[in-house]
Amino acid sequence: MLNRIGKQTLIFRNRPRVLGRFSLVGPKEGRGNFGKFFHKVIEDDLFGENTYEKAECKMLNYTITEAINNSGIKKDEIDALFAGDLMNQIISSSFSARTIGVPYIGLFGACSTMAESIIMGACYVDGGFGRNVACATGSHFSSAEKQFRYPLELGTQRPPSSQWTVTGMGCTILGRAQSGIAVESATIGNVIDWNVSDVNNMGAAMAPAAMSTLKAHLDDTGKQPSDYDLIVTGDLGKLGSEILMDLMEYNGYHLGNNYSDCGQMMFTNTQKTFMGGSGCGCGASILNSYIFDRMEKGELKNVLFIATGALMSTLSSQQGNSIPAIAHAVALSIGGKQNV
Amino acid sequence: MLNRIGKQTLIFRNRPRVLGRFSLVGPKEGRGNFGKFFHKVIEDDLFGENTYEKAECKMLNYTITEAINNSGIKKDEIDALFAGDLMNQIISSSFSARTIGVPYIGLFGACSTMAESIIMGACYVDGGFGRNVACATGSHFSSAEKQFRYPLELGTQRPPSSQWTVTGMGCTILGRAQSGIAVESATIGNVIDWNVSDVNNMGAAMAPAAMSTLKAHLDDTGKQPSDYDLIVTGDLGKLGSEILMDLMEYNGYHLGNNYSDCGQMMFTNTQKTFMGGSGCGCGASILNSYIFDRMEKGELKNVLFIATGALMSTLSSQQGNSIPAIAHAVALSIGGKQNV
Numbered sequence: 199m200l201n202r203i204g205k206q207t208l209i210f211r212n213r214p215r216v217l218g219r220f221s222l223v224g225p226k227e228g229r230g231n232f233g234k235f236f237h238k239v240i241e242d243d244l245f246g247e248n249t250y251e252k253a254e255c256k257m258l259n260y261t262i263t264e265a266i267n268n269s270g271i272k273k274d275e276i277d278a279l280f281a282g283d284l285m286n287q288i289i290s291s292s293f294s295a296r297t298i299g300v301p302y303i304g305l306f307g308a309c310s311t312m313a314e315s316i317i318m319g320a321c322y323v324d325g326g327f328g329r330n331v332a333c334a335t336g337s338h339f340s341s342a343e344k345q346f347r348y349p350l351e352l353g354t355q356r357p358p359s360s361q362w363t364v365t366g367m368g369c370t371i372l373g374r375a376q377s378g379i380a381v382e383s384a385t386i387g388n389v390i391d392w393n394v395s396d397v398n399n400m401g402a403a404m405a406p407a408a409m410s411t412l413k414a415h416l417d418d419t420g421k422q423p424s425d426y427d428l429i430v431t432g433d434l435g436k437l438g439s440e441i442l443m444d445l446m447e448y449n450g451y452h453l454g455n456n457y458s459d460c461g462q463m464m465f466t467n468t469q470k471t472f473m474g475g476s477g478c479g480c481g482a483s484i485l486n487s488y489i490f491d492r493m494e495k496g497e498l499k500n501v502l503f504i505a506t507g508a509l510m511s512t513l514s515s516q517q518g519n520s521i522p523a524i525a526h527a528v529a530l531s532i533g534g535k536q537n538v
Numbered sequence: 539m540l541n542r543i544g545k546q547t548l549i550f551r552n553r554p555r556v557l558g559r560f561s562l563v564g565p566k567e568g569r570g571n572f573g574k575f576f577h578k579v580i581e582d583d584l585f586g587e588n589t590y591e592k593a594e595c596k597m598l599n600y601t602i603t604e605a606i607n608n609s610g611i612k613k614d615e616i617d618a619l620f621a622g623d624l625m626n627q628i629i630s631s632s633f634s635a636r637t638i639g640v641p642y643i644g645l646f647g648a649c650s651t652m653a654e655s656i657i658m659g660a661c662y663v664d665g666g667f668g669r670n671v672a673c674a675t676g677s678h679f680s681s682a683e684k685q686f687r688y689p690l691e692l693g694t695q696r697p698p699s700s701q702w703t704v705t706g707m708g709c710t711i712l713g714r715a716q717s718g719i720a721v722e723s724a725t726i727g728n729v730i731d732w733n734v735s736d737v738n739n740m741g742a743a744m745a746p747a748a749m750s751t752l753k754a755h756l757d758d759t760g761k762q763p764s765d766y767d768l769i770v771t772g773d774l775g776k777l778g779s780e781i782l783m784d785l786m787e788y789n790g791y792h793l794g795n796n797y798s799d800c801g802q803m804m805f806t807n808t809q810k811t812f813m814g815g816s817g818c819g820c821g822a823s824i825l826n827s828y829i830f831d832r833m834e835k836g837e838l839k840n841v842l843f844i845a846t847g848a849l850m851s852t853l854s855s856q857q858g859n860s861i862p863a864i865a866h867a868v869a870l871s872i873g874g875k876q877n878v
Contacts, residue, residue, distance in 0.1 A: 201666040202617070208667045257653035277542070280728060285831040285851065288646045292729060292849035296862045301546050301726035303654065304849070304864075306628045319660065325665030326541040327548045360649065386618060389632060453594050499802040507715055509632035509644070511625065517589055522636040526646075 201324070202469040204418025206411070207385045210266070214323040214372045216379040216530075217330060218269020221487040222261045223479070225341065226367030230475075231464040236366075237264065243340065243365055251285060254338035257367050258283065258309065259294040262334050263488075265369035266298075269330070276300045277328030282307060283478055284363075286345065293332070300332070308435050308507030310387070311335035311403075312368055312482040313526035316503075317384040319372045329373055337368030337477030342446045346397070346512060357525075359399040361435045361476035363463055364471075368482025370490075378532070379493050385415040385527040389509065395520045397510065400444030401438020401461075401473055404506040407523035408434060410446040412504060416451060423453050427498045431525075432505035433461035435473035460484040462535050470482040481505045493532045501530045541664070542554035544758025546751070547725045553568065554663040554712040556719040556870075557670060558609025560828040562601045562817070564679065564705030567863040570815075572804040576706075580633075583680065583705055591625060595676035597707050599634040602674050605709035605826075606638075610785065616640045616711070617668030620655040622647060622820055623830070624677050624703075626685065631674070640672070642760060648847030649744075650727070651675035651775050651820040652708055653866035656843075657724040659712045669713055669772040676707030677817030685738070686852060699739040701775045701801055704809035708822025710830075718872070719833050724865040725755040729849065735860045737850065741778020741801075741813055744846040748774060748864035749785040755867045756791060763793050768827065771865075772821025773801035775813035800824040821845045833872045841870045 201209045221236045228239030240258075245253040245260075266273055276315055280299055281291035282305035294301035307314035315333035323329050340350055342363040348354040372381065390410045394403040408431050416422065422427055423446070440460035446453050464475035464484065485503055492498045506525040510532070515521070562574045568579030578600075585593040585600075597623070606613055619638055621631035622645035635642035647654035662668050680690055681702040688694040698828070712721065731751045732775045734743040746772050756762065763769055774782055779799035787791050804815030804824065825843055826857035832838045846865040855861070 199666055200669065202668060205617075251853060251857065252688070263723055277545075280645075282646065284627075286853065287624075287648065287849065287851035289849070289851045289854045292864075293859070295864075296729040296731050299728055302729050303658065303726065303865060304622075306622065306644040306646045318643065321661055321665055322668055325661055325667075327661055327665075331541065386643065389636040389641055389642050391636050405771065413670055487771060507628060511593060511627035511629045511630070513626065514629045514633070518592065519633070522632055524632075524635075524642060 200427055206414045207418035209383050210320050210324040210381050212324045212413050215375040216370055216490060217271060217373045218265050218371035220265035220268055220369050221483040222257055222367045223483050227364055227366050230469060231463055232484055233437045235491060236483060237487060242308060242328055245301040250338055250340040250491050255290040255293045255528060258334060258336045259297050260289045261367035262294055262298055262332055262392050263368045265332060265371050268524050269371040271330050276321060276330050278303060279332045280305055280319045281334040282311040283335055284342055290445055306417060307524060308389055308509055309476060310505040310507030310524050310526050311437045312476045312485060313503060313505035313528050316370055316381060316447050316528050320381040320384060327382055329485050331370060331372050332369055334369035335478040337363055339365045342477060346517055357398045357473060358472050359437060361473045364464060364475045364480040366479030366483035368486035379530050380529060382531050383529040385411050387411040387524045389522045389524050391522040393520045397515050398484050400476055401435040402441060403508050403521040404436045404477035404523040405434055405441035405445060405490040407525040408442045408504055408506050410524040411527050414451050416457035423451055426453050426456060426500045426502045426507045429457045429502045431459045433476040433508060435461040435476060437473050445489050498533055503522040503528045503530060539603055545753045547723055547758035549723050550660050550664040550721050552664045552761040553720040554660045555576060555715040556710055556714060556830060557611060557713045558605050558708050558711035559826040559830055560601050560605035560608055560709050560873035561823040562597055562707045563823050567704055567706050570575060570809060571803055572824055572828050575831060576823060577827060588806055590680040592835055594681050595630040595633045596672060597636050598676045601707035602634055602638055602672055602709045603710050606672060611738045613741055616670050616672050618643060618662060619661045619672045620645060621674040622810035623675055624682055643759030648849055649816060649818050650845040650864050650866050651818045652825060653843060653845035653859045653868050655722060656710055656868050657866055660721040663712050671712050672709055673712060674709035675818040675822050679703045679704050679705045681731040682817060697738045698812050699777060701740055701816035703817035704804060704815040704820040706819030706828035710826055713760040719830060720871050721868060722871050723869040725751050726865045727751040727866050729862045729864050731860055733860045733864040737855050740816055741775040743786060743848050743861040744863040745778045745781035747865040748782045748844055748846050751867050753789050761778050766796060766840045766842045769797045769842045771799045773816040774846060775801040775816060776797045777813050778873060783875045843870060
């Protein structure tokens, strides 16, 4: 039996459930719109380390450990860790995996990694390859600026189309259970490139990928956007999320008040982040706090989480390439039966 | 039903099969021990491009395309591409995925990626999430030297413990079929770090990870090394494969004449590669040519392919970290019934 409908959408017939979760953010994010929802806000963005990369790794490690604790499952009953991040060779994830000490699958999907890790984790649980898995990602403003743009010490001006990489982490523990938030289906994205080459305008580069995956999800499942209480993208930002709404309208789908974007929502207007938040940790931290909180309270029953990633490197841009992007969607529900 | 035995070993009850495959290597590898087995040997290691990174991407793209052609499956019936490489942000894989145009899961496992991609692809097919998937990886000597060590133009001397990153690519198409090479089981590795910090001695850094995964595989399945016609590691090289044999002996397992290492075998003694080949493309190109050839001829019936990866980045090493490593094992068979 094929557990898939249409070309891109997987159906998880055993409905892997969210057994535990954790979110951690830095001080700026703690003063943003979701400050009170995150499990932990740290005031020292070096987290006691002497480099931002070591801090990022320690934060991710902490987040995975606390998510496991939150699930009530013993660490040695976590059958696999699916994780990735933005650092070259995903060192934050791999060094975290070294400490966590469970079988590890490293992923790279840039800022789409929270969805990618949940999808691979859900395949793993649904296919019976493991009982409980951890799905994690995160990002750090200062390590990302240093690697992708300029070291902070240069004081480089930011263009108005830019977004602010979130210092934030998220981890979701998936497993089999009779209740709780279920992963119903997922739509795996194609790489989409509409020839945007401005690395200070990630929203524009990623919006077509979000459109492609959202359209595929709706076409595959026969759903309308209004079938979801919330459709939320990871980090398109203010400009990118407006482009997505336009593109979907052009494709005959109206995204109404039930659509929002984590990047657009993360910071307050006075926090000077221009187009809003970005980074793996943007969607990851909000999904694992505010969104799952609202689902568990019954305020949201059906949520489509779409994380988007820009897949360039500094070198690919230096060599004149445009920015390929990808988006993966995860359909989550609570209460009721599987609705696909 | 849990499709797993022991802590780390997955059982693929639907036995995903190798439906197609392709290997491509550069000129030096073409003059090595396996030159006549590779599907394509290119004489221009820029492959008509103007940078080594673009060449690497074009080679991987070509390899995936030819593996799909080799399988006889139409491209639009390939349900997912699982790929990764060594480049920062795995640009070779992501830019290839842009051209191939199928749903894409980006992976990072350094030189363990051929096994990692086959395992994730096998989970996907076995779990019924897709019919046919492509699993691919590759590496390029010159792009890897530039990124991880020194640009070739510097003419830096290589230490005797070093290995030579293979310019090579491999892609395996998996799907459901009644005959052919089957993926029987797989053992997912933990990240192992024995505090080796010499980036010119990858074999020593990775051998403990290979030991950990091989021991887990044997313990989980109750097998002995002699149950396999061939146990082959991806790129431990001459030193690393000797360390692995010692470590296994210490653990009560004797690796005899049925053990070999792709890195150790890739080049001839006169090719001045010191400890032999390395890189994602080392095991990937030999698995998809020589090893699968011998299996299809019936010369090898049961093969355990263990790809090993060193998970550091230049930055993690510069910041004083040791080298975490991982190994993933894939048990392949042809003829007969599932033997686990």
